[in-house]
Amino acid sequence: VMVGDRAYVEYKSKHYVDxxxxxxxxxxxxxxxxxxxxxxxxxHTHPGIGFIFSPRDIETQLFYQGVNPFAIALVFDHCQKxxxxxxxGIAGIRLKNPDRGMFATYSNSIELKYEHPKExxxxxxxxxxxxxxxxxxDVLSEIKYIxxxxxxxxxxxxxxxxxxxxxxxxDIKITDDEIEAENEDYYLYEWDPDIDKxxxxxxxxxxxxxxxxxxxxENLSELNVEKNDPEIKKKKAxxxxxxNDMLAKPNEWYTKIMNDxxxxxxxxxxxxxxxxxxxxxxxxxxxxxxxxxxx
Ligand SMILES: [Zn+2]
Numbered sequence: 001v002m003v004g005d006r007a008y009v010e011y012k013s014k015h016y017v018d019x020x021x022x023x024x025x026x027x028x029x030x031x032x033x034x035x036x037x038x039x040x041x042x043x044h045t046h047p048g049i050g051f052i053f054s055p056r057d058i059e060t061q062l063f064y065q066g067v068n069p070f071a072i073a074l075v076f077d078h079c080q081k082x083x084x085x086x087x088x089g090i091a092g093i094r095l096k097n098p099d100r101g102m103f104a105t106y107s108n109s110i111e112l113k114y115e116h117p118k119e120x121x122x123x124x125x126x127x128x129x130x131x132x133x134x135x136x137x138d139v140l141s142e143i144k145y146i147x148x149x150x151x152x153x154x155x156x157x158x159x160x161x162x163x164x165x166x167x168x169x170x171d172i173k174i175t176d177d178e179i180e181a182e183n184e185d186y187y188l189y190e191w192d193p194d195i196d197k198x199x200x201x202x203x204x205x206x207x208x209x210x211x212x213x214x215x216x217x218e219n220l221s222e223l224n225v226e227k228n229d230p231e232i233k234k235k236k237a238x239x240x241x242x243x244n245d246m247l248a249k250p251n252e253w254y255t256k257i258m259n260d261x262x263x264x265x266x267x268x269x270x271x272x273x274x275x276x277x278x279x280x281x282x283x284x285x286x287x288x289x290x291x292x293x294x295x
Contacts, residue, residue, distance in 0.1 A: 002055065003065060005058060014165060016231070016244040023039055023067060023081070026038065026039060026266060028268065028273045038066050039064065039068050039073040040068070040070075040072065041062065041064055041068075041072040041074065042064055042071075042073055042074075042153060043073065043075065043076065044057075044073075044076075045075070045076045045077070045078075046075050046076070046077045047077060047078060047079070048077065048078075049077060050077055050079075050080065051075055051077065051080070051086070051108040052108070053073075053093060053106050053108075055102060056094075058095065058102060058106070059102065059233075060073075060239060061073050061093070061094070061095050061098075061106070062095065062098055062101065062102075065094070065095055065098045066098070067257045069098075069108070070094075071094070072092050072093070072094050072110060073092070073093040073094065074090055074091070074092060074093075074109060074112075075090070075091050075093055075108075076089055076090050077089050077091075081082075083123075085109065087118060087121075087122065088114075088121060088122070088125060090112065091108045091110075091112075092108075092109075092111070092112045093106055093107065093108045093110065094106060094107060094110050111116075115176035130135060132271060132274055135271055136271060136274070138267065139267065139271045139275075140279070142264045142267050142268050143264075143268065143275070143279050143283070144284055145264060146261065146264055146282060147284050147286070148284065150257060150261055150264075151282075151285070151289065152282065152288050154253075154256075154257050155286070155289055155290065156254050156256065157253075158250065158257065159203065159215050160203075161205065161250075162203075162205045162249065162253065163205055163206060164206045164209070164249030165204035165206075165292055166201065173285075175177070183216030190218065194198075205250070208246070209243070212242070212246065213243070213244060216235075216239040216242075219235065219239075220231060220232065220235060220236070223235070234253055250260060254290075257290070258290065260264075261290070268283070
């Protein structure tokens with residue numbers, strides 16, 4: 001598990017939430033895919049600090065060992081690289097007595113088995129580090145592009161001009177309890193027929209589409225002929241074309257944004273494993289937003 005961000009060692013409180021979510025996600029996926037995935041631990045860096053556990057680290061490790069008694073913390077300190085006991089600069093740390101809670105002691109010499117012998121591991125690691133250093137800057141600028149341009153500009157514009165999503169107005173609570181609704185004037189009772197207009201900001205484009213749909217519906221019912229009348233079929237085809245034409249522009253926009261996003265992801269994916277939590281969140285957040293856009 002990678003938590004924390006590129007510049008800081010500190011394990012911020014929001015990352016605990018990430019970790020808890022991650023644990024749930026692994027568990028759910030394991031059930032869904034009938035896999036045996038489970039939590040093995042976490043890792044973070046101690047640049048120049050060495051392999052000691054801060055109270056915060058103990059707290060975190062207690063959480064992991066609570067989920068899995070064998071959970072391990074991997075700590076990386078570049079200053080320890082090439083040292084005798086930690087030739088990759090990585091130590092395995094585990095609490096000896098987690099039942100003591102915050103007073104637990106730990107061992108920082110848990111034996112780590114690597115997939116290759118020492119020399120080959122060092123060579124492989126150097127190769128990977130070189131590759132990361134060479135490409136990370138470009139990858140980070142792609143991520144910045146996704147956040148600053150694709151999300152904040154293009155996606156926002158798509159929603160503004162052709163949005164179909166109703167955005168919840170702030171500070172309004174919905175309740176189905178009449179008494180509560182009467183007492184608190186910012187509560188809204190659920191059975192209000194105009195509830196949508198009150199709690200959502202309805203995008204202009206959606207209003208336009210809904211109006212058009214209503215008009216089509218009314219025209220069709222006014223025809224007053226048999227259901228299978230050719231006149232109905234003709235009209236229906238006409239209305240369908242009109243609505244499709246209205247949706248052509250946003251569809252075109254959507255495709256353009258998606259293509260651009262895919263292009264960026266192709267560049268990011270070789271280094272995806274080396275992104276920090278915040279960087280991954282940017283990608284996740286964008287995917288979530290685009291998924292919500294109704295085509
Ligand atoms: Zn630490």
